Amino acid sequence: MDLSCTFGLLEKEARRRRIILNQNQKNTLLAWFEKNPNPDLATRGHLAKELGISESQIMTWFQKNRKIQKQVEFECYFEESQAPKQDKPKVKEARRSRTHFSRFQTDILIEAFEKNRFPGIATREKLAQRTGIPESRIHIWFQNRRARHPGRKQATAQLSQNSQCPALKTTDQPAPSKTLSSRLSVTTALSPPHTPSGPLNLSRGHQKQLSRTTVLQPSQVVQGRGDGQNSSVFIGHLSPVVTPGEEGFHTQAPLCLQIQERLQDPGESSGSAVPPLDSSTRAPAVNQHFRELDQKLFTFLQHWDEWLRSMLAEWIPDEKYWSPGESELHPQQVQLQQPASISHQVDTTPQQ
DNA sequence: TTACTAACCTATTCAACGT
DNA sequence: ACGTTGAATAGGTTAGTAA
Numbered sequence: 213m214d215l216s217c218t219f220g221l222l223e224k225e226a227r228r229r230r231i232i233l234n235q236n237q238k239n240t241l242l243a244w245f246e247k248n249p250n251p252d253l254a255t256r257g258h259l260a261k262e263l264g265i266s267e268s269q270i271m272t273w274f275q276k277n278r279k280i281q282k283q284v285e286f287e288c289y290f291e292e293s294q295a296p297k298q299d300k301p302k303v304k305e306a307r308r309s310r311t312h313f314s315r316f317q318t319d320i321l322i323e324a325f326e327k328n329r330f331p332g333i334a335t336r337e338k339l340a341q342r343t344g345i346p347e348s349r350i351h352i353w354f355q356n357r358r359a360r361h362p363g364r365k366q367a368t369a370q371l372s373q374n375s376q377c378p379a380l381k382t383t384d385q386p387a388p389s390k391t392l393s394s395r396l397s398v399t400t401a402l403s404p405p406h407t408p409s410g411p412l413n414l415s416r417g418h419q420k421q422l423s424r425t426t427v428l429q430p431s432q433v434v435q436g437r438g439d440g441q442n443s444s445v446f447i448g449h450l451s452p453v454v455t456p457g458e459e460g461f462h463t464q465a466p467l468c469l470q471i472q473e474r475l476q477d478p479g480e481s482s483g484s485a486v487p488p489l490d491s492s493t494r495a496p497a498v499n500q501h502f503r504e505l506d507q508k509l510f511t512f513l514q515h516w517d518e519w520l521r522s523m524l525a526e527w528i529p530d531e532k533y534w535s536p537g538e539s540e541l542h543p544q545q546v547q548l549q550q551p552a553s554i555s556h557q558v559d560t561t562p563q564q
Numbered sequence: 565t566t567a568c569t570a571a572c573c574t575a576t577t578c579a580a581c582g583t
Numbered sequence: 584a585c586g587t588t589g590a591a592t593a594g595g596t597t598a599g600t601a602a
Contacts, residue, residue, distance in 0.1 A: 230570050230599055250592090271591085272570065279594070310580050310589055330573090349589085351572090356589065359574070566602085573596070580589080 225332020233273070237263045241273055249278050252306040268348035313353075317343040321350065325357050 233241070240263060244251060251259070251274060253267075260267040313321070320343050324331060331339070331354060333347075340347040 227571055227598075232570085232600075269570080272572090275592075276569070276571095278592085282593090307579075307590060312581090313589090333571090352590065353588095355573080359576090360588075568599105568601085570599085571597080573594100575594090576592080578589105578591075581587085583584100583586085 225328070225330065226334060228333040231265060231269065233263075233265075237265070241270070241277075245274065245277050249274065249281065253308045254306065266348065268351065271348075311345070311349050313343075313345065317345055321345075321353055321357075325354065325361075329354070329358055 241259065244255065244259060248255070251270075256267045256270045256274075259270050263270070320339065324335065324339055328335065331350075336347045336350045336354075339345070339350050343350070345353075
């Protein structure tokens with residue numbers, strides 16, 4: 213069993229291959245949508261056959277369009293200050309008849325669920341073959357199962373969407389978006405405002421990305437993007453960061469220590485990656501403000517590292533892989549540099 | 565690089581069915 | 584009546600693709 217299998221988050225299983233609907237297909241769907249935005253099973257089946265795509269894809273398309281329609285109606289409501297159009301009287305559409313799974317089928321699904329709660333399309337199709345259940349039903353089965361069997365291990369290992377680490381909440385927005393956008397530069401999000409890359413770049417793209425971001429997802433810290441674009445930003449707040457340079461790896465002082473040093477001696481930066489406070493160009497009150505921000509950042513990073521260690525301790529009982537020893541790298545660091553070897557090494561995770 | 569959007573997620577609700 | 588669980592929905596995010 214490799215690490216990705218253990219955590220179910222280092223490497224996501226592939227999604228269903230994305231299909232692109234052609235104009236003809238779209239026109240047909242739109243025509244049906246205008247007639248009835250909530251088609252019943254028979255209609256969806258008919259459309260699936262006619263358009264040569266699966267019934268679940270038809271359903272997804274209708275879901276998406278209902279969403280769009282609602283949004284449009286909402287906007288019209290405010291623009292025209294008119295009451296939204298009266299909905300057509302809802303005709304009760306026939307539901308798909310309840311699927312009855314045999315004991316054999318259920319056993320196979322449960323077994324698969326225990327191995328992986330988030331099976332990709334390949335796994336679902338294999339399960340469909342093994343059980344004779346349509347893939348779309350398997351997908352639904354896993355959704356229902358996840359909802360009804362949260363499971364502690366999952367809650368921690370997956371670092372469930374509602375983050376359990378209070379220190380990670382970066383804002384108190386009421387409806388936290390569930391994940392840190394993978395596109396967001398965390399350097400930007402975490403940087404004190406006086407750094408050159410502070411959160412001031414509010415070009416359209418950035419605005420869009422920032423608006424989505426409220427909670428840092430530790431799962432994504434470990435997962436990273438696999439392309440090294442933002443991965444290193446997360447690691448080593450308290451621990452030395454080893455980064456590959458032109459002349460081999462070199463060690464950088466931990467971000468936390470840099471901030472701590474700066475807090476103690478704001479005038480000195482001594483090659484730190486974190487710029488010093490600039491007393492010549494900033495009023496004392498402003499510097500005081502930045503010191504406070506530094507203090508908050510420092511506290512945040514401390515919580516972050518403590519929490520991350522506790523999670524790693526739980527995930528990987530063999531301490532040598534994560535404890536801040538003399539020479540060992542943190543697993544994240546190892547993974548960033550040697551993805552193949554670590555997944556092999558860390559195969560000591562307790563089996564279920 | 566950006567916009568679009570299919571695929572996917574969780575949370576919630578409805579409803580069939582067995583007890 | 585109640586619990587279990589498949590099906591459906593809303594509203595959100597992720598990630599592939601075309602422009």
